[in-house]
Amino acid sequence: MALLQVEGLTKSFGARRVLRDVSFTLDEGEIVGLVGTNGAGKSTLGDIVAGITAADSGLMTLQGHPYAPLSTEDARHLGVGVVEQLVHIDPHLTVAQAVFRGTAQAGRPQEELRRQAQVLLAEVALDVDPDTLVGDLPHFVHGLVETARVLAEDTRLVVLDEVSAPLLPSEVTSLHSVAGRLSRQGRGVLYISHRLPEMLEVVDRVLVLRDGRIALDCPSAQMDPVRLAAETVGEPVTPPPPRIASAPVPAQSPAPDDDVPARTTPRPAPSDEVALRVRNLRVPGAVEGVDLLLRRGEVIGLTGHRSSGVREIADALSGELPAVTDELLLHGEQRSLGCTDDGSLALPAYRPDEDAYGVDPGETIARTLTQEAWGTLTDLRREIATLRGVIRTVHQMDVKTMSIRTVFGALSGGDQHKLALARWMSASPRDVVVLHEPTRGLDVRARRQVRRLLDEATMHGTSVVVVSVDPDELAECCDRVGIVADGRVARWIDTGELAVDAVRERIVEAATAAA
Numbered sequence: 210m211a212l213l214q215v216e217g218l219t220k221s222f223g224a225r226r227v228l229r230d231v232s233f234t235l236d237e238g239e240i241v242g243l244v245g246t247n248g249a250g251k252s253t254l255g256d257i258v259a260g261i262t263a264a265d266s267g268l269m270t271l272q273g274h275p276y277a278p279l280s281t282e283d284a285r286h287l288g289v290g291v292v293e294q295l296v297h298i299d300p301h302l303t304v305a306q307a308v309f310r311g312t313a314q315a316g317r318p319q320e321e322l323r324r325q326a327q328v329l330l331a332e333v334a335l336d337v338d339p340d341t342l343v344g345d346l347p348h349f350v351h352g353l354v355e356t357a358r359v360l361a362e363d364t365r366l367v368v369l370d371e372v373s374a375p376l377l378p379s380e381v382t383s384l385h386s387v388a389g390r391l392s393r394q395g396r397g398v399l400y401i402s403h404r405l406p407e408m409l410e411v412v413d414r415v416l417v418l419r420d421g422r423i424a425l426d427c428p429s430a431q432m433d434p435v436r437l438a439a440e441t442v443g444e445p446v447t448p449p450p451p452r453i454a455s456a457p458v459p460a461q462s463p464a465p466d467d468d469v470p471a472r473t474t475p476r477p478a479p480s481d482e483v484a485l486r487v488r489n490l491r492v493p494g495a496v497e498g499v500d501l502l503l504r505r506g507e508v509i510g511l512t513g514h515r516s517s518g519v520r521e522i523a524d525a526l527s528g529e530l531p532a533v534t535d536e537l538l539l540h541g542e543q544r545s546l547g548c549t550d551d552g553s554l555a556l557p558a559y560r561p562d563e564d565a566y567g568v569d570p571g572e573t574i575a576r577t578l579t580q581e582a583w584g585t586l587t588d589l590r591r592e593i594a595t596l597r598g599v600i601r602t603v604h605q606m607d608v609k610t611m612s613i614r615t616v617f618g619a620l621s622g623g624d625q626h627k628l629a630l631a632r633w634m635s636a637s638p639r640d641v642v643v644l645h646e647p648t649r650g651l652d653v654r655a656r657r658q659v660r661r662l663l664d665e666a667t668m669h670g671t672s673v674v675v676v677s678v679d680p681d682e683l684a685e686c687c688d689r690v691g692i693v694a695d696g697r698v699a700r701w702i703d704t705g706e707l708a709v710d711a712v713r714e715r716i717v718e719a720a721t722a723a724a
């Protein structure tokens with residue numbers, strides 16, 4: 210029997226028509242994947258189902274009864290729970306309080322909540338003390354706390370909006386176990402994700418949202434990640450690009466070229482010039498002795514389990530954690546780590562977790578991208594050139610908006626991330642940088658655009674350390690990937706001429722073996 214039936218939903222934001230005529234069903238015990246490009250309207254659709262926002266027109270029924278929730282509380286009362294893409298939990302709550310907030314159990318004694326929370330946290334494989342303050346948790350676990358909260362409620366249908374985006378493959382497996390359990394209990398799951406290969410492992414059926422409509426409704430058994438990626442963007446199926454090295458970075462980098470294709474053509478191989486050499490990096494209690502060698506124009510990846518030391522390596526490089534080395538050379542010059550001493554090295558780091566990316570959500574796209582330049586422009590020609598640059602970036606990054614005067618906060622999650630990254634890359638010195646999960650939450654086309662940003666930067670001699678939990682991202686972006694375990698790099702995987710799929714498999718295998 211259909212648990213949820215959706216008929217002819219429409220939704221616009223101002224002049225932007227996001228959902229035009231959306232119809233689908235979700236059966237009891239079914240896990241249905243929802244995919245689409247950034248800004249396609251997935252969260253909007255999930256939000257309508259979960260009572261966060263209302264449709265302009267259309268009908269929904271839940272177990273055969275008319276369903277038109279007025280709020281999330283209303284939806285929850287009717288049996289629909291949601292884990293939102295951008296989770297906001299009061300940082301002053303304990304994890305136990307966060308898990309039970311807004312539920313019938315919320316008023317129970319803390320000791321009781323604590324015990325019950327422990328059971329639910331174990332179900333989502335989250336190893337944290339329920340007395341921990343939410344504000345002390347790393348951001349990636351907030352989605353799992355919210356998932357535990359949904360389990361605490363008597364929900365019949367759960368919307369999971371990109372909960373898997375910041376998770377390691379092993380954590381995604383635990384999330385999938387939760388989804389599987391919900392399904393066996395006869396509950397339904399609407400699973401929104403851009404991590405297509407992993408998503409296809411858990412869903413029964415997949416819906417593709419394109420141009421405001423359900424363009425495809427297909428059993429997952431008849432779908433593969435390459436075809437699904439093509440369906441998502443409405444392009445013909447092409448296999449993942451090969452990874453072939455070509456000519457070295459020229460000493461004098463060429464001028465930027467608007468038409469530099471992304472990773473569909475080879476990126477120039479890094480030069481022999483060493484940009485960064487680190488010997489025996491140590492961070493007390495976390496990193497036991499790591500050597501790194503990063504060439505000019507090279508992109509290396511680092512990944513590993515949460516307690517592997519991978520974050521600490523990155524944080525030491527960006528001067529956020531005290532660390533020591535036997536030797537640290539930046540372009541052959543002796544340096545020391547840290548951000549306090551004169552001349553010490555603190556690599557600029559980009560993090561999608563940072564609150565609103567350091568961007569004012571009420572600021573327009575134009576202002577966000579031009580930053581301080583805007584207020585100081587006095588020359589009309591420069592102003593025109595600056596605006597052209599903004600429009601070009603919005604166009605290149607395929608941001609779904611009607612105007613560069615749209616406020617940043619009204620963009621979809623993925624579009625915000627794309628623009629924030631483009632802004633960060635253009636403002637950062639083009640030397641050695643650390644990027645944390647640069648393609649998190651991005652659709653297949655946007656991932657290509659980020660690779661293009663990386664290609665342009667590396668062509669200009671920038672060297673990049675990518676820190677990521679996502680094997681696809683590492684396979685797509687990096688020349689080499691280091692698997693970190695027990696505070697050391699257990700293994701380097703040279704991505705060389707291997708296909709993206711093959712690299713992905715090697716990363717997952719090596720990470721599993723090293724864990």
Ligand SMILES: Nc1ncnc2c1ncn2[C@@H]1O[C@H](COP(=O)(O)OP(=O)(O)OP(=O)(O)O)[C@@H](O)[C@H]1O
Pocket residue numbers: 222225227245246247248249250251252253254294609610619620621622623624650
């Ligand atoms: N409150 C709002 N005000 C104005 N526009 C909005 C609002 N919420 C969403 N939009 C617009 O609706 C469109 C769809 O956004 P939505 O977040 O649903 O996309 P999405 O498919 O979830 O994208 P992503 O994969 O990037 O998360 C976007 O163009 C976005 O700018």
